Structures are given as structure tokens and as C-alpha cells.
Amino acid sequence: MQTKKHTPNPSQEGNHSLRENMDILKFITAGSVDDGKSTLIGRLLYDSEAILADQLEALHASNRKNDDGSIDLAILTDGLKAEREQGITIDVAYKYFETDKRKFIIADAPGHIQYTRNMVTGASNAGLAIILIDARKGVIEQTTRHSFLVSLLQIQQVVVAVNKMDMVDYSEDVFNKIVADYKVLAGKVGLQNVTYIPVSALKGDNIVYPSAKISWYTGDSLLTHLENVQLEVDDTSSHARLPVQWVVRPQTDELHDYRGYAGRVSSGSFHVNDKVTILPSGFSSSISKIEFYDKELAEAVAGTSVTVHLADNIDISRGDIIVNSAGQPQLSNLIEADLCWMDTRPMDTSLTYLVQHNTKTIRCKISEVLYKVNINTLEKDYEEDFKLNDIGRIVIKTAEPLAFDPYQLNKANGGAIIIDSRTNVTVGALMLRQAVD
Template sequence: MNILKFFTAGSVDDGKSTLIGRLLYDTDSILADQLEALQASNRKNDDGTIDLAILTDGLRAEREQGITIDVAYKYFQTEKRKFIIADTPGHIQYTRNMVTGASTAKLAIILIDARNGVVEQTIRHSYLVSLLGIEHVVVCLNKMDMVGYSETVFNAITEKYKALAAELNLKEVTFIPVSALKGDNVVNESEHMQWYQGRSLLHFLESVDVEDALPYNLARMPVQWVIRPQTDELHDYRGYAGRILSGSFNVDDKVTVLPSGHSSVIDRIEIFDQRPVEAFAGQSVTIHLKDNIDISRGDVLVNSDHLPQSSQVIEADLCWMDARPLDDSITYLLQHNSKITKCKIREIVYKVDINTLAKQDAHDFKLNDIGRVVLKTADELPFDLYTENKANGAAILVDSRTNLTVAALMFRNVSY
């Protein structure tokens, strides 16, 4: 059994929290004491049934205001799969929280209120999905009960969204008509929409294939920690510990250490007490090399036949996440996996109006702004393009005055 992480984009008005509540409720994932607390709550639907949305609004301020402010993670499982839901806020002022929730997701659920169709918010959410390179998109047309479960309405919105998906280069889009409130096509198939031949949302989530597939073996492992017991019996033990970002490493593979550029051959791979001959993306391992070379935290081991790009000047998409605006006169810290280097913003190429997708000239970046910049780093950075290898194509910016994470970066090109 494997795990699928997905996130939901939409606002409370679209019934997002209700949809998640419904997924949990109809898969029997809500326990009696939680249900008891739910029933004791004052918030009820108009018809007196329990308001499932409460299940996901965790913070006091969120319950008071009836909105989602921060990302909440929810867990449930069926016989086929385990699921982690990142429940993210939909309002524009919480764009950074949505980017946060989306960054680790393999699938996005975009909610559309069937009464309103594709609106500004839909464009914004879809743009973020495209920006973050989420491979699978499910568009849930919610509140179908409010439009008479109409196939015509469904088809019209679907056609409109397909045009948007093409513009944003979204590849795999699936459309499902649902009513989160009434439970149609969320877990159980609807009796009200005989015209819909597809699967319910849950059945789709259970069966969608979300394995990563890279065109080449872009084996990368950032070194997090060097294990050196320095005891008598393990005097020469020197293991490079890290989690493989992408690709696979085999014993006897030729690897290059970056940024130094030294090469060696893998002597053995350890996963605690096991000695596999091959290790894959996602596994936390300890690698031993045949040669004794100087390697420390922040270095990265890569497949010598498929080296990443290396540069100090990089073009990147940036999402600004701090209340203090970007300041191109100060030096930030760029954290790329286990590597931290100083960084300046050399140029703002453009900013995107995320409601209309128009690119604009810009001189500043404020909270939730997204656009293209050119970065200059103090050290040369070994990276892959985000579109080619997400795992090695992203970084964060940290403001060393406040230590806050101020931006998400996705590398798009080497800039000269």
C-alpha cells in the first residue's frame, strides 16, 4: 500500500471543507468522540444536519471567522491507499499557505461552485497548480444539487475549464460532478446523475497512478550528515547519509560530488542493517565511496553520466511569502536541500497578475506576489530545472534578519 498526498484548492464558499469532511465521514474515518464534539458544536447546516466543515477548521480564529487560515493536514485510508490531505485556504491573502500545501502534493483538487463556473479564483488556483508542476488535477464541480444535477451545466463549465487548462499547460485533468453537502460522487456514486459515467472522487483517488517517472537516471543525493563513529572497530567507517531526491544509485556506479567535482565509485549502500545493491528516490540511505574524498553536509552526490546544471546566476519563479517586501539591496540566504548560500535578487523580470495571468513589469514583490526573477548566488549551485526534476529544482529564501522563510523558488533556467 502506498501514500497519495493531495491538496484541495477552493474556498469555504465552494464547499471545500465540506468536501473534505464528506470524504472523511463517508469513509468512516471520523471517530466517535470526534463526532460527539462535532454534534455538540453550535454550527449546523440550515437543515439541522452536522456541518462537516468543522472537522478541518482547527484553530480558534478559524472557527470564529469560519475560514481556513493555515494548512491543515488530514489522514485517512481505505483498503487500497493511504491519503494525506493538505487542506489549504483559498483566499488570495493566503496564497502562500496554498503554495506551502501544494509543494508536497502529487495531485490537486480544484473546486468549482457549479452555480458560478470558472471564476477569478479558479484561474488563480489553476495557475498555482501549473506553477508548482502538480501532475494530476481533479476538477470537482461542487453544489451540483443546486443546479438540478444538470449535465448541460457540467458540460459548459468543463469546456471552459479545458481552455484554461490548455493555456496553463495542465496535462492530466479529470472532471467530476459532486455535491459535498449531499454526498453525490464524493465517496458513493450519485443516484442523481445517471449521465455521468466516471468514477466517484474517492475511487479516482484510489486508482490514479502517481509514480514519478524521469526521462533519465537523474540520481541525486544531498549529503545531510557524515556518519563517522571513530571507534576502534569502526575506525575507517565513513558513511554519507542522506535521502535520495531522484533517480537511483547502484553499487559500482560512478558518482560525482558537487560542487567540488571529484568523482568516485559507490562501494556499498546501507539502509540501517540492510545492504541493498540499489537504492531509489525517496529512500534515506548511507552511501560509502571507494575513494577517500572530502565531503560534508551541503554537498550532493550525483550520477556522473547525468550531471545537473551548475551556475551562480539562475532564472527562477518566485512566490513571495513575507509581509516585509522583497528588498533587492540586501543579501538573502538561499536554502537548496542541505545547502545554504548567500543570494541576491539581481533582476525582476516580471510579475504575474494571478487573477488574469497577465505578465507585468514590476519593481517590487510583496506578500503573495508571484513572478520571474534572476538570482545571483555566492556559491555555484548544482540544480535541475523544476520542470525536469522538481526534487532538485526548488529552493527557499530566508531573510537572515528575521530568519523567516520569505520566498519559494522554482528554477527555470540558467541566465547569462
């Protein structure tokens, strides 16, 4: 026999590796190499035993060591050769590990200001952000910058990890002062759900295991917190959105009239018989059937990839979005948005760019620059030029109306990218805010 079928073995359900109903937490770490960010991630992986023997062997064989001769855990995350040579993280690297409670995906993004776009990229998919603060330095300019970006990208949960506690004699006063300072900043940038944890990544205090040296701290270690923090999903019907990716039309004899709209529910939930509206056309219908491969479903919730059928025969194609008729998004071709510019060529208001929102890619122009933000000081700046890593508020004009939700209310239907049609490169990230009358 060349192929082998197997039967699931229910007696092993409780086994470590066969766990079900675990979810995934994607998180980003914000900090610079000087704050020990790579060391912190290395410590998380090392102490949670997520590093395999051959990788450890390479780690031990490397000639990069800490001053005390212990292995430099930062090597685990510095992926590319150029980065290993320069000793800094340039691009976003993704790391994977799991514990008994959860699976984790770390987006390890660089923290220096010249890599703001990389951090924005890593933050776009994160449900939680760890903001690293060097206990000796406290809340500094880069802390403001990182916190602003976390708020701009609307990351749900924030952990402030006060690192290098070993360098300040594990002082509670130092920690409390930093917490007080950060609370002021969090209020200023609009961050909620902030948790504060004193750690030493280098010594391993409070990363995976609680530390006797920080006995005054009664909260969870970083890993315990990551394992237990609750993330919420918006599955209310009124926010139901399904961008159409692909129309399934088998056109065979037995499935001659089959017409299914394939896509991933980006927010909310759909049910059979829900009244829906197709945008931008504005036609309405109702859902007659929800399919997933060989199954028929009564409901499709946010995050699931399904195929839906409508009661009426309407011309729908890729780029359209199916929404619940009772809770429609905004529809406009003139939209105020926050913009992060990501290209070395500055933004040019005289150029026509492309905007990609969900499954739709159309022409656009930046019709107005309202202001830029100095992301180190949070002061507004009224210069018109948008260069690499600049962030600010603009008005975008699109060739056709976009059906969008404000990013702050619905990330999945409020984010978009700008593409330079000369180079085809992604040059900007848009967080859509509201239609301009």
C-alpha cells in the same frame, strides 16, 4: 517481565489493518469556503468512516449547523480557535485517512488570494490537486489563480470537482459547459492529466458513493478516482541525486576508517559501482557500498534514506550533492527562477538573503526582477516590487554555485526557499529554471 517481544503473525496478513504495499497519496484541495471546500473534505472523511466517535461527539455537540439542521462537516477541518471563530481556514491543515486501497494525506489550504502563500506551501508536497468549482458560478477568477498555482508547483494530477450540482438540478449541460471552459484554461496554464467529476459535497453525491441523481455521469466517484489514480516516480539512474545531510563517522577502534554519506535519494536511483560526481567540487568516484542500517543494498531508489560509501577518499560534507556522472545537473551561481514571495515585508533587491536548496544554505541576492504575473488574469506585470503573495520571474545570484535541475523536470532538485537573515523567516519559494550565461 517488563518488556514484551512479539512475533509477526503471517496468518493475519489479509486483515484490514495489516495491509502492506499500500502507497500514500498526498493531495491538496483548492477552493474557497464558499465553494464548500471544507464541507467536501468533511464529507470525504465522514463517508469513508475516518471520523472517530469522540470526534463525532464533539461535532454533534457543536452549535454550528447547516440551514437544514444537519451537522456542519466543515468543522472537522477548521483547526485553530481563531479560524473557528471566523469560519475560514487560515493555515494549511493536514488530515489523514485511509481506505482499503490507499492512505491519504490532505493538505487543506485556504483559497482566498491573501492566502496564496499557504496554498503554495500545501501544493509543494502534493501529488494531486482537487480544484473546486461552484457549479452555479463556473470557471471564475479564482479558478484561474488556483490552476496557475497548481501548474507552477507542477502537481502531477488534477481533479476538477464541479461542486453544488444539487443547486443546478444536477444538470449535465451545466457540467459540460464548465468542462469545456476549463479545458481552455488548462491549455493556457499548461495542465495535463485533468479529470472532471460532478459532485455535491453537501448532499454526498459522487464524493464516496456514486449518485443516482447524476446518472448521466459514468466516471468514478471522487474517492474511487483518488484510490486508483496512478502517480509516477522517476527512478532512472541518469537523474540520481543524493544531497548529503550528515557524514557518519563512528571513529571507534573497529570502525576507524568508516566514512558513510547519509542522505535521502531525492530523485533517480543509485547502484553499487555507479560512477558518481560530487558537486559543487566536481570530483568523481564510484559507489562502493549502499547501506541501510543493518542491511547492504544493491540499489537505492528515489525517496529512500540511505548511507553510501565511495571508492575514493574525497572531502565531502553536508551541503554537497552526489549525482550520477552520466546525468549531471546544472551548476551556476546566476539562476533564473520563478518566485512566490511569502512575507509581509516586501522583497528588497538591495538586501542579502539566504537561499536553502537541499541541504545547503548560502547567501544570495535577487539580482533582477524579470516580471510579475497577475495570477487572476495571467497577465504579465513589469513592476519591480515583490510583495506578499506576489509571483513572478527573477534572477537570483548565489554566493556559491548551486547544483540544481530545472523544477519542471525535477521538483526535488529544483525547489528552494529564501530566508530573511534578519528574522530567520522563510520569505520566498523558488522554482529554479535555468542557469543564466
